[in-house]
Amino acid sequence: MIYRERKHNCIGRWLCILFFVIACLFSGFCTATAQVHAAGQSEAAAIVEKRLAAGESADVTVNVPAGAEYTLWVEFCYDETETEDARFALYIDGVLPLEEAASLSLCGAWIQPNAIQTDRYGNEITPLSSRSTEMLYAPVQDAAGRRAMPFTFSLTEGEHSILMQCLEGSVWIQDIRLCIPETPPEDQCAEATGDALVVIEAEHPLLRNDAAINASAEFSAALSPNDPKKRRINFLTGLDTPGQAVSYMANVPEDGWYQITIHCRQKSKVGLPVLLSLRVDGMLSSQGALALKVPYMREFGRTALQSGDRPYTVYLTKGEHLLSFSINGEHLAGAEQGIKHVIDGINGLVLEVTQFTSGSNGDLYRDYRIAQNIPDAADRLSDWAVYLEAQVEQLVKQFGNGAQEECAYLLTAASQLRSLAKEPEKLPLRLTELNGSSSSVLFLLSEQLTQFNRHGLDVDWIAVHQTGASLPAEPSFLERTGFSFNHFIASMSAQDYEAGQGKSEALQVWMGRPRPYVETLQVLIDSEFTPTTGIQVDLSIMSDPNKLVLSTAAGNGPDAVLSMQYVLPSYLNIRGALLDLTQFEDFGCVAERFPLGLFVPYTLEDGVYALPETVNTYVLFYRKDLLQALHLEVPDTMQEVRGMIPVLRQNGMNFYYPTAGMGGVKWFSGTMPLIWQHGGSIYGDTVDKTALAEEEALSGFVELTELFTIGAAMVDMPSPGFYQAFRTGTVPVGVSDISTYIMLREAAPEIDNLWGIALFPGVEDENGVVQRHTSGGAETMAIMSSTERPEEAWIFLKWWSSAEVQAEFAKRLQLTYGSTYLWPTANTEAFDTLPITAADKRIFSEQIVWSVDAPWVPGTYMLERELSNAFLSVVTQGTDARRALDMAIKAIDRETERKLEEFGYMKDGQTVKELKTPTQDVVQKLVEQAAEEENE
């Protein structure tokens, strides 16, 4: 238990180890090869000593002593704030030495604290990692991590110029060296006799190269450590994509040959093993160490790492050794390339075919003369099928018949291609089988790529041992049953983060988000907020917002609420359940942290009842490759969108507008943008009559409906339809939100770098300025009026909404749970720190400035509903837009009147008290007023 021992050691010893680790790091940590950083190993070097930010480049000249194959090594380091690996292009003598050199990455390292923190309930929490700022020495590798060995390229003797152009991120480059590629020795057959044993708990890696690899907890008797009552961090998860690596320090008791056994679970690859590369102190001990097999295991179990058919053995000297495991996806790289090649081909063929069908689904009774027009269509299709099957065949040869199971999508795609090849004349009619949104060839191939990328390895412990050693025992049936029983009993008592556990001294705050968020925030509160302010906060998970309403009615509601849906405050404040935040004197400067448009739904009369927490803005997504193939520009206005739809339709494609993804009620975020962009609004100065009848609103509504009736955009495409259709290319351009952005970024490997985002296509006003108003509301926070501690609750909200805390929270989430946990904070300053590509972030930030939400006053839900009904009756039933809107307006005004009467603004049809419409100007005024009062 080397790790455990070290915990008790003194700092000095720890520093020694750290020093050693750094030394080892120099030898190349992330999938590094065996080039130890010793003098004489590098054949040629050039000092750079320069920080490269996106767009900058370093140009050096090296003198190559002899013509040979070389690898390129870089000595570099990252700032603590740089959480994304830098990507760059490499040119040698002005040309890309390899195709992949267009996008290479320098893999940084992550460290995590040694001790595991527990939360207030005694549960261990996922440790927070931080960026290692040490100097690293590693070979350049491709950004997708598809190669287990670094790139090599041949250079002739003499001077060569090397140009590194940074594409993304920022990194300090110390120097660049050319090295002779490592050639690991042949496998040696040695018995690891003896009884030495070192067990390393995998959840405590020394270093990792991806924040998504994290320690996790599960209640299981099979894992160590375990506890049936409390969460114990007990295994490492998130090892999923090729190129990910973790390193451990093993303290070997004596010289000798050793085997390596890991206690793990591998649920992703049924037919194929997951391959691990193991480098000891940065070196491959043998060729076999490049591909150690981990078979499919549904439950945690022991597996001895195998190279070929024999257990892998390695000679280790007494003392500490750095073991670096990385996921090797090289065996799948060929098939991946093949799939990408076929996808390109299919996209081309689809465009050719749609030229003859003008984008329709094909006419059954028309002869398209495919044989004359695209004579090689059938050959192409069957060639692709043969090609794909050959890829599978190769995997079968290497790994046995299980490979067919792993390649199920690919084989189905191949047989579908064959069936299409049999009757090329039917191709126009069967085109959806090639590129439709589900079960088409393109879809299957994309799914296969995703499947290839999934390696899903969870590791509990790693044992470096000899054959005579007795490894940690698996729990017996009785032990398992006992554990489950105890866990079951423990689950009966009070749960952590459960709402309404009775009033205590602490501030009660409910948060409408899943556990990872609540846990992360509670830790942040306990470590940063409570010590400085002395205010205790109990955070609880609010699983259902209705619980808030009911518990308020019952009188045991919380003091403050976080992460509630953005229209909920309006329902609560009209009934007096929320506190007016303008009463706090520093409200003005707090409000200025957010785009003011987001406050509109929380404003009523002269009060503002909530603060924005997150933002959900809409931007335009487009496929660069397809728009280019169709000679289309990225649309900037709705006019341009309308202009491009016919071209898209002629090619069997379409445009996506967010209303298509909504169900039976089209929310304001779908129906309102065009009305705002035309200068319309839903209410006039007061709310008793809707302003939808005004000319501006009507023209916005007409433009919206014409997008579907005349423009023929897609009317219905429930989520995740757009994500799928965007990947297969049938909808190459559309407007969608941040969650689509995350999905495309994280789960669409086949179109990496082939898509981009742009501002919401708006409407040009008379001055030529494009108006791009969109809704931006997502989640909010508020203080309940029943609270006895409004001041403390306000201090808490101020703290939580501040830029530093929002940025820190976003960072912690991302570091703990990986990049899918993007926190789209509404705080403008904190938004700038989010780990999004700079160019994309600029688009988002600019779009967020245009955020404006509809006012929510009594009866607004009816407005949203009736606007949606009017929209649908125009689009699906062909009603005249003006008539549909007139019908809606009647229903809206009637309901508004009814509601105004309920809340005492009207009596018997007569206005008692005017209710002013909350707008951005009203918010602005309230904020300024608050700021003035503060100054006084």
Add this chain to the structure above:
Amino acid sequence: MEKMKRSTRLLFLTPYGLLFFVFIVVPVVLAIALSFTDFNAVQFPRFAGLRNYVNLFTQDEVFLQHVLPNTIVFAALVGPGGYCLAFLLAWLLSQLTRGPRTVLALLIYSPSMTSGVAMTVVWRVIFLGNQSGILNYLLMQLGIITEPVVWLNNPDTLLWITIGVALWSNMGVGFLAMLAGLLNVSPEMYEAAAIDGVRNRFQEIFYVTIPSMKHQMLFGAVMSLCGAFQTGNIGTMLAGSNPTPQYAAQMMLNHIEDYGYIRYEMGYAAAVSVVLLGMIWGLSKLAKRLFSDHD
């Protein structure tokens, strides 16, 4: 002795009586009480007299124009329709031998077990509103339509699709009881009827089968009528929202949810649910009159 018996009887009744009281009587009484108040779920209820009921029948256009007609059309078609379908299927199955009968009975019953999730997945794919929807694809292939029809967001089609799906998922309920009833009719009855001059299968069903399975018929009728009135989620699940587009498939239950949890007018929602309770109670009385023996 007589006294002992009485107390034992009461003792045995207690668990049921208690549960019935706590989970049925109390909520119903509370709902009726709430229906005479204004209650916004946050503040304390205010007594409103009969105003909720008056508003419901005089002012609530959505209720009178959409919800009530929809519910009646839906219940009239799905209740008796599902009932007839269940009987027809049960009768057809009863003609089979044991093996295939069991398999088919299970198959036909399965839709009632796998309602929610399976339903949305399967039916929404079939009625998807773009060209990859199965129905749209077929119709376009056959040349019947040229542009995809937005089935589930179109008020003209949504109600009928909802009724179709409800028939599919509701017929299993009474079906098992009826099948059991059909199999219980003793073969001697048919033989006797044949001797008495029954000439065809239809007469056999009408004069022998139905009279001898009245209890199961009653059970089936009450179940399918109640089911038809209480089914509310099919339309909203198909459309993906409550309310359904233009209230096209808005049922009483959706209306209650709309007022209770979207508009927070709990008193009004309670009034609607009391009306629904009354309707179901009346109809089950009617069913009982139609099918029970008058002895």
